[in-house]
Amino acid sequence: QVQLVQSGAEVKKPGASVKVSCKASGYTFTTYYMHWVRQAPGQGLEWMGIINPSDSSTRYAQKFQGRVTMTRDTSTSTVYMELSSLRSEDTAVYYCAREEFSNTYMDVWGKGTTVTVSS
Amino acid sequence: QSALTQPASVSGSPGQSITISCTGTSSDVGGYKFVSWYQQHPGKAPKLMIYDVSDRPSGVSNRFSGSKSGNTASLTISGLQAEDEADYYCSSYTSSSTYVFGTGTKVTVL
Numbered sequence: 088q089v090q091l092v093q094s095g096a097e098v099k100k101p102g103a104s105v106k107v108s109c110k111a112s113g114y115t116f117t118t119y120y121m122h123w124v125r126q127a128p129g130q131g132l133e134w135m136g137i138i139n140p141s142d143s144s145t146r147y148a149q150k151f152q153g154r155v156t157m158t159r160d161t162s163t164s165t166v167y168m169e170l171s172s173l174r175s176e177d178t179a180v181y182y183c184a185r186e187e188f189s190n191t192y193m194d195v196w197g198k199g200t201t202v203t204v205s206s
Numbered sequence: 207q208s209a210l211t212q213p214a215s216v217s218g219s220p221g222q223s224i225t226i227s228c229t230g231t232s233s234d235v236g237g238y239k240f241v242s243w244y245q246q247h248p249g250k251a252p253k254l255m256i257y258d259v260s261d262r263p264s265g266v267s268n269r270f271s272g273s274k275s276g277n278t279a280s281l282t283i284s285g286l287q288a289e290d291e292a293d294y295y296c297s298s299y300t301s302s303s304t305y306v307f308g309t310g311t312k313v314t315v316l
Contacts, residue, residue, distance in 0.1 A: 122305070124252075131209065131310040132244070132252065132295050148304055149207065182251055191299045192242035192257035199251055 089113035091183050091197035098203045104171040107200045109183030116164040117141040119185040122193055123157065123168045127179040137186070138166055173204045210235060210296055210308035217314040223284040226311045228296030229277060234306055236277035240299035243272060243281045247292045255294075256281060283313070291315045 094108040109121065123135040136147035138157040145157045156169045170177060181200045184193035211229040218224040228235065228243075235241055241259045244252035254263055256272040259279060269284045279298070283290055296308035 124307075132246075132297075132307040134297075134305040134307055137305070146303060184252075190257070191238075191240035191305075192254060192297070193244075193252075194254050194257075194263065196251040196253070 089185075089195050091185065091195060093181075093183060093197040093200045096201040096203070098205065099173050101174055101204055101206055103173050103204075104169055105173060105202050106167055106169040107181050107183075107202070109166045109168075109197050111164045111166070111185065114185075116161060119187050121157075121159075121166045122184045122186060123155075124182045124184060124193075125179040126182070126199075127176070130179075133179075135168070135181075140164075140166060170202075173202075175204050178202065178204045207234075207300060207302065207304060207306050210298060210306055212294075212296060212308040212311045214309070215312045215314065217316055218283075218286045219316045220286055220288065222286050223282060224286060224313065226281045226283075226294055226296075226313070228279040228281070228298075228308045230279075230298055230306070231277055233301040234298040235274065235279050235296075237301055238299050239274070241272070241274060241279040242297045243270075244295045244297065245290075245292045246295065252295065286315055288315050 090112045092110045117140050122137045138145045140159045159166045184196040216224050243256040245255050246252045259274045260272040271282045273280050294311045
């Protein structure tokens with residue numbers, strides 16, 4: 088069955104970086120985009136960006152430009168999201184979600200990774 | 207890119223119908239047939255309920271339907287059930303080739 092398995096919870100200090108992984112299985116990795124979406128405690132969903140695993144091209148939300156990097160490893164069907172210069176406002180659950188090429192919606196989501204930024 | 211505007215909360219009694227609005231601009235909701243809706247129960251990941259304004263993924267109840275008029279999309283839940291109590295988010299593709307979510311609506315079944 089289709090699954091997106093995300094890495095475990097992280098606790099980071101302000102100014103540090105975090106790298107969250109999302110391992111895909113049950114489908115052809117290079118035929119679906121992967122989105123990253125975050126949700127701060129008690130807040131709504133916020134789109135961060137998207138990566139095309141077939142050619143590693145990316146598109147980021149303007150808010151995160153310069154601070155986020157999305158990469159992929161086709162040998163392990165894994166995508167990564169690295170966020171740098173962390174601040175307390177980055178405390179959130181980070182989700183990966185796939186989107187089939189030629190579609191414009193996220194049909195399968197990971198369970199989320201909690202990132203806590205605290206001194 | 208500003209978040210799409212949704213009402214903070216909507217409520218209804220079991221069996222009733224409710225509608226959640228999602229207002230954007232001509233650069234997102236109004237410009238494309240690419241609006242989707244997600245249901246999120248507490249502590250869970252979002253689940254796709256509607257895509258391309260009005261299409262339902264297989265497995266989603268036909269009590270859920272979507273529509274759009276101008277810059278506003280809508281999600282209607284008919285025959286409201288206790289299990290429908292959740293947060294709902296709309297999302298749209300944008301003219302910048304990015305995506306934007308709505309502010310979210312908490313649905314309460316009275």
